[in-house]
Amino acid sequence: MLYEIRFHGRGGQGAVTAAELLVKAAVCEGKWGQSFPFFGAERRGAPVTAFARISEEKHFLHSPITEPNIVVVLDRKILDIVDVKSGLKENGTLVINSSKNIPKELLQNFRTYVVDATKIAVSLELSFTGWVIVNTAMLGAIVKAVPIVTPEGIMNAIRNNWAGKVGELNAEAAKRAYEEATIL
Amino acid sequence: MIQVLTGNHSAAYAALLSDVEVVSAYPITPQTQIVEKIAEFVETGKLKAKYVRVESEHSAMAVCVGASSAGARTFTATSSHGLLHMSEMVYWASAARLPIVMPVVCRTLGPPWNIWNEHTDMLLLRDFGWIQFFAESNQEVLDTIIQAYRIAEDERVLIPVMVGLDAFTLSHTSEPVDVPEIESVRKFLPPRTNAPYVFDPSNPFTFGNLAYPSHHMEIKYMHHKAVEDARKVILEVDDEWNKIFCRKYGFLDKFMCEDAKVIILTIGSSAGDAKEAAKVLRKAGIAAGVLRIRVINPFPSKELSNILSNVEAVAVVDRNLSPGNGGILLEKIKSSLYSSKYRPFIKGYLAGLGGRDITVKDYIKIFEKTLEAYKKGETEWFNLNLEMTGS
Numbered sequence: 001m002l003y004e005i006r007f008h009g010r011g012g013q014g015a016v017t018a019a020e021l022l023v024k025a026a027v028c029e030g031k032w033g034q035s036f037p038f039f040g041a042e043r044r045g046a047p048v049t050a051f052a053r054i055s056e057e058k059h060f061l062h063s064p065i066t067e068p069n070i071v072v073v074l075d076r077k078i079l080d081i082v083d084v085k086s087g088l089k090e091n092g093t094l095v096i097n098s099s100k101n102i103p104k105e106l107l108q109n110f111r112t113y114v115v116d117a118t119k120i121a122v123s124l125e126l127s128f129t130g131w132v133i134v135n136t137a138m139l140g141a142i143v144k145a146v147p148i149v150t151p152e153g154i155m156n157a158i159r160n161n162w163a164g165k166v167g168e169l170n171a172e173a174a175k176r177a178y179e180e181a182t183i184l
Numbered sequence: 185m186i187q188v189l190t191g192n193h194s195a196a197y198a199a200l201l202s203d204v205e206v207v208s209a210y211p212i213t214p215q216t217q218i219v220e221k222i223a224e225f226v227e228t229g230k231l232k233a234k235y236v237r238v239e240s241e242h243s244a245m246a247v248c249v250g251a252s253s254a255g256a257r258t259f260t261a262t263s264s265h266g267l268l269h270m271s272e273m274v275y276w277a278s279a280a281r282l283p284i285v286m287p288v289v290c291r292t293l294g295p296p297w298n299i300w301n302e303h304t305d306m307l308l309l310r311d312f313g314w315i316q317f318f319a320e321s322n323q324e325v326l327d328t329i330i331q332a333y334r335i336a337e338d339e340r341v342l343i344p345v346m347v348g349l350d351a352f353t354l355s356h357t358s359e360p361v362d363v364p365e366i367e368s369v370r371k372f373l374p375p376r377t378n379a380p381y382v383f384d385p386s387n388p389f390t391f392g393n394l395a396y397p398s399h400h401m402e403i404k405y406m407h408h409k410a411v412e413d414a415r416k417v418i419l420e421v422d423d424e425w426n427k428i429f430c431r432k433y434g435f436l437d438k439f440m441c442e443d444a445k446v447i448i449l450t451i452g453s454s455a456g457d458a459k460e461a462a463k464v465l466r467k468a469g470i471a472a473g474v475l476r477i478r479v480i481n482p483f484p485s486k487e488l489s490n491i492l493s494n495v496e497a498v499a500v501v502d503r504n505l506s507p508g509n510g511g512i513l514l515e516k517i518k519s520s521l522y523s524s525k526y527r528p529f530i531k532g533y534l535a536g537l538g539g540r541d542i543t544v545k546d547y548i549k550i551f552e553k554t555l556e557a558y559k560k561g562e563t564e565w566f567n568l569n570l571e572m573t574g575s
Binding site (some may be wrong): 020023024027032033034035036037039041059060061062063064067129 | 186188254263299320350351352353354356357358359444453454455456457459460539541542544
């Protein structure tokens, strides 16, 4: 199985880090993976994309991901300005950080999971220079939606990335999001 | 230990594992992360090196020339316009026979301004007398840079080495990289001690002085011969690397080439997508293969013609442009096959300039178009009604 995942977020929200942590967790579980940002100039606050490609066996691909089977949205407001379903394969999976209703067209053809990652992050006081950091919570929701790696694997990858309390809090965010994410 | 690393960080780890002694640093997108990471290694005491911040790429290479002349193992990295800006010193480094190693993150030259991948920057400097490698993966970036010091510092060679890695598709892409233990790398690559021509106040001699026409040509012949002789050393070093680290590369990366009738020939990370395309064609019963050239200088002409001797059609995919001449690879491959008894049908493609994507689907199309062109041959029966002929 080849998982091709596209992350939508805003510059500074940690989409690139989330893609990389997912790959690190997958590699720890014996899979092959690669992650990459959108290749261009990015600005804090502007809509950005990041990508992850994970498979059981090693592959040689380096071309971009244009037809993902999983799309992750870190910020619900991006739905108003970006067509996040663009290229998403039929029966593909959407994972959206939201506390509100999701536009109908995103529900009809796709498996859509929602989680209020912002609430989880706020409750754990995960913020950086005024930004609520939702990327680690979203990782928990992703592995709930699609079993790319185990929830423990994601939590370990988070702990390995940030030592001490920061790592623990972010791992806790992933755990809570894993428990709270629901399919619509 | 397997780590998930970008191409840029793989290059930085290679410098760390090679115990480089002098690093000169000037930033340029998409290379900057290499020298940033090395700055971190030096600052945290992981790497005991002199880190020199310079005001331009020209000075970056000038620092390497000075430090390497004094016997230090030196490193710098650059890209695109940075490479061209330092080019005067780049030629000096090879003609002075200094074993400098420099990764080049291959990026398009402007105008129009463009930060994405193309190989024109490094290929323009093919004739500068350096040994040139192009990597396909981050693992290969790391392995090749370490190998490069062994090759460059070998007394039979004493030629600097450039290692090309593609902008973004390698430089900013994270993938699994087996990072070897530093103790095993130190056994493979001992400190630079065998430099026969280094600054030595107790034994003074001149460097780069005026050479009259009576001597100049012989000195150039020695430079040329050293690059030629590097062939043997490149393979020796690769064999030894394989014995210790179980990874082997050679001059050419041959993917499904044994019985291939149609081959895509290219360089860099995009070759991987061509390999995936070849797999698709194989499933459809077409004997497709991919030949990736890893060493561009010295060019593996003999190895190439051996492999192509059984191939019907070859697609050369150039991600570079010499305006007025076309693809640099195509020209080189055609000229290197001139003395071969068998010369396959060759079709050139200029693709992916300025970072335009070349996907697996595109490579499938290139395979198909090449076969189609081969079958048509040089002369085509135009508007022929085959039905009328009964065939």
